[in-house]
Amino acid sequence: MTTVQQRFALRFELLVRQFVAHLGYELLDHDVLVSANAVLQPDFLAKGPRDQTLRGEAKWTHRPDVRLKLLRDWSAVAARYRRDGDHALLVASGFVESVRREWAENEFHIQIWDRSFILSKSAGSVLHEEFEALFAEAGSLNAIATDPVEAIVPEEGNDAVPDDAPPQARGEQLIARLSAVEHGAEHASEYELVCEEIVDYLFGGALLDARRHPRLDDRLSILDIVYRVKSQDQFWSALARDFRARVIVFECKNYAGPVGPMEVFTTERYMSTVALRSVCFVLSRTAAHSHAIIAAQGAMRETGKLIIFLHDGDMTMMLRLRDAQIAEGNGSWLENDPTEVLDQKIYEFLATMPR
Incomplete structure (x- = not known):
């Protein structure tokens, strides 16, 4: 952050503290939260009407919007202040979709x-005018950066970005x-077809050459859908490099209940580190059973095979993030990519894996 932006950030933090008081919170002296790895100090500490403590982080960006990549980083910082019965708060200077x-x-x-919350809740006050002046000054000083990144439209993109916007x-x-x-099993094929379309829409610019039901050399093992990775894509190329994978596997499980550990053991047998087929995303209707996650972490620890679970709720969220990304166009394409959701899931999976 440049010196000019540091000044904006400081002014924003001071205004945020006044805004918190404006909403009826009592500002308290800063406390220090000691974690196992660091000493944490929030930007402000406040007591609410029900004696709940509010620990907050005020974050400034020179852009008018907060992109998904930045939002993820900021949210992780704010989450460190979370305690039982208290609230962790992120106050962002930009609009969050x-x-x-x-x-x-x-x-x-x-x-x-x-920003929309701040301006709405401070309406009619002097504080509202000060926030508006700060945001306007940032814009007038050309603090809003111009992105050099061009949009990367998915290669199935005639469906993703039609010339005439569809009603939905x-x-x-x-x-x-x-x-x-x-x-249920009787609808497995229908579920698999929808999953393939979803994957193509979400990641079609990076995952190429889809093969449905490829039969392995043993003539018995069949995978649902496999893809190769486009070498220029940052997220998928890093994933392929880190786990030595040339093929990304998607397994579709249209079960009425959660995926269990036995399904993990079956999927693991189809994967192969020797064949550079060591990454698999298991798609299911509901969240995986906790024992399945333990089994997947065991496979990672013992054989280096990465198995990540995604359920309908995850897919729904990523589809809406993709819609928002496409609607906003070129300027923020890479920084609003739904692969941020996948990256966070992989991080959580690895970070919680026992030794």
């Missing part, structure tokens, strides 16, 4: 106040189709 806010609040268990976004259409598929 609603579906991104929903994902971050649910993923990190925090509250988020963005493509992601919402896929969400409706996903929810219409009944659970």
